[in-house]
Amino acid sequence: MIHKILNNKCPHCDKGHIYREKNIYFNFRKPKMNKSCSHCGYAFEKEPGFFFGAMYVSYALGIAEAVAVFIIGTFFFENTFDLRILPWIAITILLLSSFNMRMARIIWIYLLKGV
Numbered sequence: 001m002i003h004k005i006l007n008n009k010c011p012h013c014d015k016g017h018i019y020r021e022k023n024i025y026f027n028f029r030k031p032k033m034n035k036s037c038s039h040c041g042y043a044f045e046k047e048p049g050f051f052f053g054a055m056y057v058s059y060a061l062g063i064a065e066a067v068a069v070f071i072i073g074t075f076f077f078e079n080t081f082d083l084r085i086l087p088w089i090a091i092t093i094l095l096l097s098s099f100n101m102r103m104a105r106i107i108w109i110y111l112l113k114g115v
């Protein structure tokens with residue numbers, strides 16, 4: 001499942017792609033999504049505003065990444081809570097923002113697949 005999500009695959013047939021662009025990991029242009037699967041016709045956006053909920057997924061991803069950077073940071077800083085870690089967290093979230101946005105929508109599609 002995680003493999004399918006990371007490979008931008010249709011949750012229904014595993015063959016079509018959700019995003020039209022090849023690079024979905026590090027791409028700051030506006031995401032280009034297919035409305036439906038090119039292979040099986042599965043509709044990715046079920047209704048207008050469907051991806052509103054993906055914001056929460058994106059938020060959760062951001063938190064997870066911030067925690068990960070913080071944990072890694074504790075190996076490099078002497079104090080457990082060193083404020084110098086904050087810019088690193090900010091940079092990481094900025095760099096991963098496009099990744100998060102795309103991943104959040106894919107995860108959202110997978111979460112609501114059965115609905």
Ligand SMILES: [Zn+2]
Binds near residue numbers: 012014015041
């Ligand atoms: Zn499909």
